[in-house]
Amino acid sequence: MAKFRERAEFDASTRSDYTMLPWRFTPLDDESYVATNMAGEYVTMSAGEVSDFAGGALRPDQPVYDELKSRHFLIDDDTQVAIDLLGLKIRTKLAPLANFTGLHIFVTTLRCEHSCPYCQVSRANDDKREFDMSEETALRSLDLAFRSPSPAIKIEFQGGESTLNMPIIRFIVAEALRRKETARRNLAFVIATNLAVLDDEILQFARQHDILISTSLDGPADLHNRNRPRPGKNSYEKAVEGIARARTALGHYNVGALMTTTAASLPQVRSIIDEYIRMDFGGIFLRPLSPYGFAIKTKSYASYDQKKWLEFFFEGLDYIIDLNLGGFEFIEHYSAMVLKKMLTPLQTSYVDLMSPAGIGIGAVVYNYDGVVYASDESRMLAEMGDTTFALGNVHDDDFADIFMGDALLEPLEQSFSASVPGCSWCAFEPWCGAEPVFHHATQGDFVGKKPLSSFCTRNIALFRGLISRMEANPEVRRIFERWANIV
Amino acid sequence: MVKDAETLALIPGGAAAAVLSEDFHHLGDGDVVRLEPAKAGIRTLFRKAVAYNHFLLTERCNNYCLMCSQPPRAVDDGWIVDEVLEVLRLMDRSATEIGFTGGEPTLLGARFIELVQAAGSHLPNTALHILSNGRSFATGTLARDLGAVRHPDLMLGIPVYADLAHVHDHVVQADGAFDETIRGILALKAQGVRVEIRVVLQEQTVPRLIPLARFLARNLLFVDHVALMGLELTGFARANLERIWIDPVDYQAELTEAVGILDRAGMKVSIYNSQHCILEPSLRRFSRRSISDWKQEYMPECEGCAAQGECGGFFSSAKFRYSRGISPILKAS
Ligand code: SF4
Ligand code: SF4
Numbered sequence: 103m104a105k106f107r108e109r110a111e112f113d114a115s116t117r118s119d120y121t122m123l124p125w126r127f128t129p130l131d132d133e134s135y136v137a138t139n140m141a142g143e144y145v146t147m148s149a150g151e152v153s154d155f156a157g158g159a160l161r162p163d164q165p166v167y168d169e170l171k172s173r174h175f176l177i178d179d180d181t182q183v184a185i186d187l188l189g190l191k192i193r194t195k196l197a198p199l200a201n202f203t204g205l206h207i208f209v210t211t212l213r214c215e216h217s218c219p220y221c222q223v224s225r226a227n228d229d230k231r232e233f234d235m236s237e238e239t240a241l242r243s244l245d246l247a248f249r250s251p252s253p254a255i256k257i258e259f260q261g262g263e264s265t266l267n268m269p270i271i272r273f274i275v276a277e278a279l280r281r282k283e284t285a286r287r288n289l290a291f292v293i294a295t296n297l298a299v300l301d302d303e304i305l306q307f308a309r310q311h312d313i314l315i316s317t318s319l320d321g322p323a324d325l326h327n328r329n330r331p332r333p334g335k336n337s338y339e340k341a342v343e344g345i346a347r348a349r350t351a352l353g354h355y356n357v358g359a360l361m362t363t364t365a366a367s368l369p370q371v372r373s374i375i376d377e378y379i380r381m382d383f384g385g386i387f388l389r390p391l392s393p394y395g396f397a398i399k400t401k402s403y404a405s406y407d408q409k410k411w412l413e414f415f416f417e418g419l420d421y422i423i424d425l426n427l428g429g430f431e432f433i434e435h436y437s438a439m440v441l442k443k444m445l446t447p448l449q450t451s452y453v454d455l456m457s458p459a460g461i462g463i464g465a466v467v468y469n470y471d472g473v474v475y476a477s478d479e480s481r482m483l484a485e486m487g488d489t490t491f492a493l494g495n496v497h498d499d500d501f502a503d504i505f506m507g508d509a510l511l512e513p514l515e516q517s518f519s520a521s522v523p524g525c526s527w528c529a530f531e532p533w534c535g536a537e538p539v540f541h542h543a544t545q546g547d548f549v550g551k552k553p554l555s556s557f558c559t560r561n562i563a564l565f566r567g568l569i570s571r572m573e574a575n576p577e578v579r580r581i582f583e584r585w586a587n588i589v
Numbered sequence: 590m591v592k593d594a595e596t597l598a599l600i601p602g603g604a605a606a607a608v609l610s611e612d613f614h615h616l617g618d619g620d621v622v623r624l625e626p627a628k629a630g631i632r633t634l635f636r637k638a639v640a641y642n643h644f645l646l647t648e649r650c651n652n653y654c655l656m657c658s659q660p661p662r663a664v665d666d667g668w669i670v671d672e673v674l675e676v677l678r679l680m681d682r683s684a685t686e687i688g689f690t691g692g693e694p695t696l697l698g699a700r701f702i703e704l705v706q707a708a709g710s711h712l713p714n715t716a717l718h719i720l721s722n723g724r725s726f727a728t729g730t731l732a733r734d735l736g737a738v739r740h741p742d743l744m745l746g747i748p749v750y751a752d753l754a755h756v757h758d759h760v761v762q763a764d765g766a767f768d769e770t771i772r773g774i775l776a777l778k779a780q781g782v783r784v785e786i787r788v789v790l791q792e793q794t795v796p797r798l799i800p801l802a803r804f805l806a807r808n809l810l811f812v813d814h815v816a817l818m819g820l821e822l823t824g825f826a827r828a829n830l831e832r833i834w835i836d837p838v839d840y841q842a843e844l845t846e847a848v849g850i851l852d853r854a855g856m857k858v859s860i861y862n863s864q865h866c867i868l869e870p871s872l873r874r875f876s877r878r879s880i881s882d883w884k885q886e887y888m889p890e891c892e893g894c895a896a897q898g899e900c901g902g903f904f905s906s907a908k909f910r911y912s913r914g915i916s917p918i919l920k921a922s
Contacts, residue, residue: 106655106829109759109793143807172752172800173807181754183768186775187808446854447807583853 114179115162115171123188125175127152128529136569141191142443142532143173146573194447195532201252202463203505204451207478208243208274209470210235210259211267216296216332234267235470240274242496243468248281249501254288258316260467260478265295265304275311292316297344298332305351312356315348317341319359319381321367321374329364345381359383363391368410371418375432379425385433385588388418390560408556412563423571426581433585437568441586443533444568450589453477455535457525459517462493462510472496474504476513479539491539513538516548524552530565619681623672634676635684641718641881643688644673646704650693652722653762654748656791656826656833661692670700677707686716695725702734709740716742720787723747724766726773736780744813747774748787751797752804760793771809778811785814791833795840802847806854815851817844818879819862822906830910837867838914845869865900867914873899880904888915895920 110116127137127147135152138144147155147166154160155176160167162178170176174188212233235243247255257278259271275291282289291313293304300315308315319341320326326338348357359378361367367374371388378386390411415436422434439450453460461476468474472495475481480491491513494504504510517536519525525534537557541550552558572579593608600606607624609616609631616622619637624630635642646669650661680687687708695701708717717740726732735743747770750760754767777784786805788794794801798817805815819837820826826833837844844860851858852875860872861879868876878885878901885902887894894900894917903911 106653106762106832107759109755112758112764113755115755168753168800172804180758181768183754183771186772190775191808447810580849580853583850587853587855 112180113162115167118179119158120160120171120176120178122155122158122176123174123184126527126529126531130566130573131570134573136529136566137170137175138529138532139173139175139188140532141174141188141195141447143191144444144569145169145173145175146569191447195449198449198451199458199463201250201254203250203466204252204254205256205258205465206243206247206250207258207260207465207467208235208240209467209481210261210264210270210274211470212262213266214262214296215266215298216263216330216337233262233470235270235468237270237273239468239470239472239496240270241277242472243474244274244277244281246466246468246474246496246501246504247278248285248287252287254290256290256292258292258294260294263296263299264293265299268304268307272307275307275313279311290314295344296330296337296341297348298337298340300344300348302347302351305348308348309351313352314356314358315352316358316360317345317348318362319345319377320361320364321370322377325366325370325374328366329362342381354382355384360387361389363389363411363414368414371414372421375418375421379432384431385435385438386418386422387435388415389436390415408560412560415564416567419567419571423578423581427577431584433588435589437564437582438585438589440533440564440568441582442589444565445583445586453535454537455533457517457519457531457534457536458514459536459538461491461513461517461539462505463514466493468496474499476510477539479543483539483543488543490542513542513548522549524549524558528552530562533565534561621676621679634672635680637681637684639882641686641688642684643690643718644669644676645690645692646670646673646694646701647692647697649696650691650722651696651724651763652693652766654825655760655762655793655829656789656820656824658821658824658826659690659692660824667697667700670697670704673704674707677704677711680712680715682712682714684712684715686718687712689717689719691720693722693725694719695721695731698725698731699734702731702738705735705740705743706738709738709743713741716744718744718746720746722761722766722770723773723777723784724769726776727769728772729776729779732773732776732780732782735777736782744783744785745777746785746787746816747777748789749774749801749805749809750788750794752800753797756793756797760789760791774809774812783813785816786812787816787818789818789820790835790837790840790844791820792835793833795835795843798840798843798847799850802850806850806856810854810856813857815856815858816879817847817858817860819860821862821904822909823904827906827909834910836914837863837912841867841869841872845872848872848875861901862904863901864903864912864915865896866894866916866918867912876901878902890915891917893917893919 124140125137127135130136130146134146134148136144136146145166151166155170174184177184278289291311293308293313294316297317320329323338326341327335330337345357361374375386391407419434419437422432425432439452439455442448442450443455451464453464456464461480465477466474467478467481469481474493474496475484476491476493484492493507493509516522517538519531519534519536525531538548540557541555542548545551545554572582597606597608613631617638620633621635623632623634625632647666648662648664653661689704749770750757757767758764774784788801822830848858858875860876863876865873865876880901884904886905887897887902888911891897896918
């Protein structure tokens, strides 16, 4: 029998220098730093370790050496395959880009019988059909949707109250299904509705075509009704009853709900979460305040609300973590999407967390009047008089004008966060997104100055908050690993 | 071939027939044997009643693993291929699964591809599981040829022992093996060939088991299965016993975390060659009865154990060393 060789004989790290692969670092808290690689893997290190590593002086017997090597922050003479793997991981993260645009939002009407104060688009209780999408507009919008290279096309109906124009929803569904026969796409439909006018006929139609329902639920009755005034002051009752009816018709998991945070929500995150648990949802999306409207008018987007929102968010997150630690599974969707970027090789399709930005290529909006917007926010901006992100009109412009025109490509080019000032050296860049609409709205250009951007400060706080929580408690890390793979 | 003289009497005169001795009474209809008149012997090549028949294709190997159960030999054993090709043609089409092992089967190059092709053609409904160290696939050509066979149900079992190259290279006693193995796996998956990662749990691999699980979930999420395997104490494993042995009760924490990481990442994960009573209860659902019937045994400690039905039991070779944690699981009273 030949002699077996000892492990040290295979370990070339002690005999060779190491080469750093691209990495960045930033303080995590008072003691430690977080370092990331291009694929979004991270390692926490002490200040001493950071300076050793950066100075080429890290020794193989320091425990962090193996961690950095395993996660492809460095290579030495033991292995070269790290570069292949790192390249593969980066390609995996970027691969979905080639499939632009998967989500196509059709604004079927601007009419609505609600009059929510934060809503920028709906025309309250308007009987005029001039705010409805026509068949002609729908057909041309579908032409564009089916030109998308994406193998999966999701059509989401929004409003106003989308279901106030059911004829056009029926028309679009039938036409899309007809085209699917030859276009060979995976097709999915979502109706976004406040449920107030949902009748059995609509539900039966949704059931027949496997259409998902997405609705709004802001929290307990008084909060929800305060946020969403309607004649009868019973928006909440309508929503709860509608959710139950929709679940019966479509199946429990085919009905989703979203909340919007208003000033009135801030002190009551626990009761909002409790409401979602009471309604038997598997999670909640604690959505930040949207900066469109009152916040924008004051030009300097105040950090005051931002701070309050973060307190609101983390109070909610910790409450949800405690529930999970106690054995009750419930997720926070925004964290889950960030964690997916942190802990898996995969990518999230959530528009706000995409770089280059998700505008136009993550989702696109076909307005009732045929104007194509780069995102929902772009449409809100246009309602305020700023049409920077109007990409064209389905009646006058073709696919190339809209998806390869300057109105989309310029902000996209400026939204590769890896190459813009502030982000290019930010350790959190692999997890972050670019928000050209937001930065244009708040600072007047697509990139923005990140230290003045509440999008940036919010995300930085969030990334730190998530990392420190899972570094402090292995059980939290396990919960987070689960979340990362649910969304 | 018949089992007794009475049956022999029924065979028409002049037909070639022989009576088997008592030693061969386990043989049944559909089995494939080779008569070796020179040695006056019979070798069993395929048994229909066994769920998983495997064929050793060569004894040669370019690894030299510390715990190899089939120590490699540098012999010229090309004749084996011809024999296996013959057997494949004779085998019962209803066989559920067969295996190719070694040594390192891919060292046969084009003949290896020929064997896979033959298995796919003659036994289209039979799953083929191949144990390989994956290194030969690194350059991409062999992976391309294997992919081109389009075998209907093929899985390659390839060991990855650590996230760190030198730890893996030490276990397999070959410099540069880790890089080649990983490149081989990438090449196979790029060709649409299914790959299972196999990790043997031993003194050298357990300390990196958790980082390895993270590494797999991050870099090789697309592999089809991960098998975490207890030691089989034959071959080098027995010779190196003191060097490789770690009592499974001492690695339950690492195993639990590693299985959890893989499972939460949505990877299919199994534990092979383990006994129920030493596994953390939360891990028992991942444990498979993987030891072939003819190798499987139980120990005196197992007397009265209610879990024998699910427990994988022991390799017969385990009598040299097994966990101090073996104790019967009594029926919940
Ligand atoms: S926006 Fe802020 S947090 Fe995000 S990458 Fe840029 S600098 Fe980093
Ligand atoms: S006592 Fe024996 S049969 Fe029972 S679980 Fe343990 S090893 Fe298996």
